[in-house]
Amino acid sequence: MSYAVKEMFLTLQGEGVQAGRRAVFARFTGCNLWSGLEKDRSSAICQFCDTDFVGMDGDGGGRFRDAAAFVDAVTATWGEGVDARFVVLTGGEPMLQVDDSLISALHEAGFEIAIESNGTLAVPRSIDWICISPKAGSETVQRSGDELKLVWPQSGSDWEAMQEWDFANHLLQPMDARLDQAANDDNLKSAIAFVQAHPKWRLSLQTHKILGLA
Numbered sequence: 509m510s511y512a513v514k515e516m517f518l519t520l521q522g523e524g525v526q527a528g529r530r531a532v533f534a535r536f537t538g539c540n541l542w543s544g545l546e547k548d549r550s551s552a553i554c555q556f557c558d559t560d561f562v563g564m565d566g567d568g569g570g571r572f573r574d575a576a577a578f579v580d581a582v583t584a585t586w587g588e589g590v591d592a593r594f595v596v597l598t599g600g601e602p603m604l605q606v607d608d609s610l611i612s613a614l615h616e617a618g619f620e621i622a623i624e625s626n627g628t629l630a631v632p633r634s635i636d637w638i639c640i641s642p643k644a645g646s647e648t649v650q651r652s653g654d655e656l657k658l659v660w661p662q663s664g665s666d667w668e669a670m671q672e673w674d675f676a677n678h679l680l681q682p683m684d685a686r687l688d689q690a691a692n693d694d695n696l697k698s699a700i701a702f703v704q705a706h707p708k709w710r711l712s713l714q715t716h717k718i719l720g721l722a
Contacts, residue, residue, distance in 0.1 A: 511578050511605050512537040515566025518585050521596060522716025524639055524655050525677050526622060532585045532595045533722070534578075535569075537561055539600040541626055541643055554626070554643045556659065558684045561600035575613035583617055593619040603629040611635060624657075625650065641681075642670065657712060659683050660699045671708055679712040 514535045521529045538544075542552035544562035549555050564570050568585060572578040582595050595614060597606055603625050611634050614621050622637035627648040631638050638653030644664035652674035658667060660680045671678065682699040685691035703711050716722065
């Protein structure tokens, strides 16, 4: 199987429990909740996505013919002589492409694997760190993992039911309203108030944007 990747780059994980950790980000093309095209945003299930996952033209992007070629690229991006290898598979929706061959090849190369998924497709437990970000209006079938990251606010999100899902960490992340600073301020205030009232949840910020990282 080949793999279509928008971009691949070395950075620090910006969100969630693993924030601040050196990581290779591999962003897969395609998503099952939005085409990625602005003309389709208003009719998409997920309308607030802040990521470009269309095409294979980003830094380090391309079509990798097999798992070995993909892992070679991840390894080169990580660099030689640096331990604690860590890769984040993201998108789009990475589970449209991630398979057992890719997972095994990354493990054989010494990588700890994290995934960021919308949870509409089952995620193998062979992945070391499973982060699920449910989207209102979709069916979340992956209800267990290491990190549940709910973008807030989302009309129609059943956060009370989500509290009972089998996740080690429940995180609330203010929605990025893109260029609307007033809305961003309101979303942050709302998220802070929610966490204050529901202490099972923790606040997650997009620190990579604050730091100016990719």
